[in-house]
Amino acid sequence: MGAIKIGELAARTGTSAPTIRYYEQIGLLRRPERQERGQRVYAGDDVERLTFIRRCREFDFSIDQVRALTALVQDPRSSCTDARDLAATHLSAVRAKMRELKALERSLVQFVKTCDTACAGGPGPDCVVLGDLGKSCGCGVGVR
Amino acid sequence: MGAIKIGELAARTGTSAPTIRYYEQIGLLRRPERQERGQRVYAGDDVERLTFIRRCREFDFSIDQVRALTALVQDPRSSCTDARDLAATHLSAVRAKMRELKALERSLVQFVKTCDTACAGGPGPDCVVLGDLGKSCGCGVGVR
DNA sequence: GTAGACCTTCAAGTAACTTGAGGGTCAAGG
DNA sequence: CCTTGACCCTCAAGTTACTTGAAGGTCTAC
DSSP states (O other): OOOBOHHHHHHHHTOOHHHHHHHHHTTSSOOOEEOTTSOEEBOHHHHHHHHHHHHHHHTTOOHHHHHHHHHHHHOTTOBHHHHHHHHHHHHHHHHHHHHHHHHHHHHHHHHHHHIIIIITTOBGGGOHHHHHHTSSOOTTTTOO | OOOBOHHHHHHHHTOOHHHHHHHHHTTSSOOOEEOTTSOEEBOHHHHHHHHHHHHHHHTTOOHHHHHHHHHHHHOTTOBHHHHHHHHHHHHHHHHHHHHHHHHHHHHHHHHHHHIIIIITTOBGGGOHHHHHHTSSOOTTTTOO
16 A cells, blocks of 8 residues: 555545645645655555544534544543543534424424415415514414 | 614614625615615514524525525415425425434444543543544444 | 546635724713 | 714625636546
8 A cells, every 4th residue: 555646545535635635735634745746645544544534524523623633642641531522512512403403393394384284375475474484473483 | 663773673683784784795685775874774674574584594594595485475476385395395404414413423422432431531542432533443433 | 649537736616604994973971 | 072882884804614617737548
């Protein structure tokens, strides 16, 4: 596994070449060596590092959080609990987002249901639901 | 309810003045009349329209979807079922997002749990979890 | 000799706002 | 009379995490 070019690194890590260049630009990925022709050449641990980054991104960690996590991994003085705490914080954010979406789902279900029963395909301006949306709100829709 | 200025419109609709100016700029809100001094003056139906828009945004409709919905409301030829269909489409997107978050939540819980049992506060470079994240993946974390 | 598959750079576009700079108007308080 | 604070205005740039586009170089295969 000698000279990995950007296309192969992208394929191996489920990224795209522009994204890799972008990560390099913002300092998330180190600047790799270059061939005579200027092409980037990567090594095995670049695959590892980028895999780590992508996995964190799949976990919806922000770039800044990923930066913190990679720093954690590389810093010998840091403890695993630091990473755990970061993950725990992130977990509660994810759960909050889910609660929001759950409420949103209920509202939308109600919206669709009201459309079906109250309006039954009537014309736009007479639609109860759409009209109510702009007012103080009947119809159970728009509850935060 | 005669002359509503931008600050009051913002307060009444849970928006900010810059956001209102932004909506005007992108053509989501009509250009209001102006006082001699150039200040925007709004009327009652602007409150209604902006309330409608904000409520849609709370429902996570994109600006483009809101545009479509407001067009629907104003077009006499449109039917309520069009709005219903838009909402239904949106609903399934919301549900897909929730499934993703659910999977994400499970992974994070696993991550935190592994941190607690396997590493127990050991130093960063020796951390099993963080190390594994960059590899093919043990520890149940990183499962898509 | 040219078509296709790679690679390079830099700049601008995306969503939905927010923030900042720089300035004007008006009423109340000292 | 002057300043302070609360409003309002415009225009430009910043935010997040990339993606897309323009314009070009290199190499292999047919």
